[in-house]
Amino acid sequence: MEKKLTYVLIGAGHRGKRYTENAYRHGGYQLVGIAEPDTKTREYMRNLYHIPPENCFASYHELLAKGKIADFCMICTQDRLHYDPAMQAISQGYPLLLEKPVAPTPEACVAIRDAAEAKHVPVVICHVLRYTPFARTVRKLIDEGELGRIVNIIHFEGVGNIHYAHSFVRGAWHNTADSSMMLLAKSCHDIDLLQWLLQSQCTKVQSFGSLTYFRKENCPPGAPRRCTEGCPHEALCPYSAVKIYCDFPFDEGGWLAPCHPDGARYSREETIRWLNETNYGTCVFQGDNDVVDHQTVNLEYENGETAVFTMSPFDFGGRRIHIMGTKGELISTDFNTIELFTYCDEDPCSDRFGHSRRATIKTSALTIGQSISAGHGGGDVGIMQDLYDLLAEGKQSASLSDIRTSVANHLTVFAAERSRLSGGKTAVLENGWNLL
Numbered sequence: 001m002e003k004k005l006t007y008v009l010i011g012a013g014h015r016g017k018r019y020t021e022n023a024y025r026h027g028g029y030q031l032v033g034i035a036e037p038d039t040k041t042r043e044y045m046r047n048l049y050h051i052p053p054e055n056c057f058a059s060y061h062e063l064l065a066k067g068k069i070a071d072f073c074m075i076c077t078q079d080r081l082h083y084d085p086a087m088q089a090i091s092q093g094y095p096l097l098l099e100k101p102v103a104p105t106p107e108a109c110v111a112i113r114d115a116a117e118a119k120h121v122p123v124v125i126c127h128v129l130r131y132t133p134f135a136r137t138v139r140k141l142i143d144e145g146e147l148g149r150i151v152n153i154i155h156f157e158g159v160g161n162i163h164y165a166h167s168f169v170r171g172a173w174h175n176t177a178d179s180s181m182m183l184l185a186k187s188c189h190d191i192d193l194l195q196w197l198l199q200s201q202c203t204k205v206q207s208f209g210s211l212t213y214f215r216k217e218n219c220p221p222g223a224p225r226r227c228t229e230g231c232p233h234e235a236l237c238p239y240s241a242v243k244i245y246c247d248f249p250f251d252e253g254g255w256l257a258p259c260h261p262d263g264a265r266y267s268r269e270e271t272i273r274w275l276n277e278t279n280y281g282t283c284v285f286q287g288d289n290d291v292v293d294h295q296t297v298n299l300e301y302e303n304g305e306t307a308v309f310t311m312s313p314f315d316f317g318g319r320r321i322h323i324m325g326t327k328g329e330l331i332s333t334d335f336n337t338i339e340l341f342t343y344c345d346e347d348p349c350s351d352r353f354g355h356s357r358r359a360t361i362k363t364s365a366l367t368i369g370q371s372i373s374a375g376h377g378g379g380d381v382g383i384m385q386d387l388y389d390l391l392a393e394g395k396q397s398a399s400l401s402d403i404r405t406s407v408a409n410h411l412t413v414f415a416a417e418r419s420r421l422s423g424g425k426t427a428v429l430e431n432g433w434n435l436l
């Protein structure tokens with residue numbers, strides 16, 4: 001790589017570490033500063049990436065107080081800690097790689113957008129789905145007119161029951177006030193993807209959903225508050241924390257398991273202690289989780305297209321999409337294999353879609369349920385490639401989005417949530433939104 005792009009990292013948790021691994025795999029990046037309060041993690045990163053000690057801090061305040069010391073800044077703190085470091089970094093002229101969601105309120109998203117535009121700094125949001133081989137192939141097929149004009153899309157995000165329980169019942173995103181509502185925390189990727197595939201802005205949105213299952217009234221009789229306290233239902237409960245974190249080999253390449261900063265897994269004894277001290281040991285029916293466990297969104301776009309999106313954890317995990325156009329349809333049940341059923345203008349026998357033209361395209365070697373351990377279907381690698389091309393070489397890929405578009409798609413999410421909370425009234429998006 002001719003040019004090394006230097007960057008500072010704010011928040012070296014799961015995502016910060018993952019992007020940094022991919023940045024070094026790419027070869028064109030160098031980490032020159034870090035802000036991370038966990039001392040062991042900070043030291044681990046400092047040693048591994050040879051970061052100058054004078055650029056290693058416990059918080060972003062001290063790191064950003066040094067002024068602009070790198071080509072860009074990567075912000076991977078938790079949802080409620082994006083706004084402040086993002087605004088400070090932008091004011092210093094840092095281009096940003098900013099984790100989604102941009103911020104937890106529409107006002108904060110708009111403020112980040114306006115500050116970035118005023119300062120002319122690019123802000124790339126980690127909507128990693130756009131950067132997967134799968135999504136790039138689908139978008140190319142659409143751009144090449146393979147399906148004609150797209151009329152509607154049915155899109156499903158299966159979170160997977162164990163992933164949902166881990167992140168949205170017990171984990172960092174279980175409570176809206178502490179993090180984000182579900183649609184923002186998880187499915188802002190999907191709302192963004194729909195706009196990107198359609199290349200049309202959402203104008204109306206309506207949503208329904210609630211927390212149905214992971215509630216106290218569904219708790220089996222006699223279950224203790226913590227799964228480690230001898231639960232009589234352990235053998236048959238799929239959500240037993242003891243089985244998930246100690247015994248059950250569900251663990252998709254290790255992302256669920258508690259680990260030390262260097263990636264080494266906790267011993268059984270350490271895991272039990274962790275289960276006794278954190279939410280991860282709590283019975284899934286007795287926590288303080290309040291985010292929805294199913295949600296549907298109806299969307300209408302500026303060119304008249306419509307889409308239906310559903311998020312559910314009551315599945316084995318993975319996304320599925322069905323795109324319908326005037327010349328054909330596209331179906332994928334694993335975000336890897338694309339089934340195309342199209343119409344051929346030149347063939348007099350081609351009376352219905354797929355009659356004479358049918359194709360199957362494999363876009364990567366992923367299998368169902370691997371989306372996280374395999375780096376979000378290749379999106380974690382793809383975004384580092386496109387970011388390098390943008391910042392080092394000034395090349396804009398089709399996947400990259402400007403902050404205006406990312407924030408518009410976040411506003412669609414906020415409008416959908418407002419609709420859900422209003423009992424399903426339609427929200428109209430024009431310079432913001434109104435509920436009809």
Ligand SMILES: NC(=O)c1ccc[n+]([C@@H]2O[C@H](COP(=O)([O-])OP(=O)(O)OC[C@H]3O[C@@H](n4cnc5c(N)ncnc54)[C@H](O)[C@@H]3O)[C@@H](O)[C@H]2O)c1
Nearest residue numbers: 011012013014015035036059060076077078079099100126
């Ligand atoms: N793009 C995606 O597909 C995707 C996937 C998962 C998570 N995320 C998002 O990425 C973000 C980070 O998620 P995560 O799972 O890595 O969380 P995490 O909790 O593992 O990491 C956050 C890190 O920020 C650090 N931190 C806290 N206060 C800080 C401060 N003042 N200064 C600097 N660092 C500080 C924490 O110590 C922690 O290491 C979240 O916003 C999450 O929603 C995105």
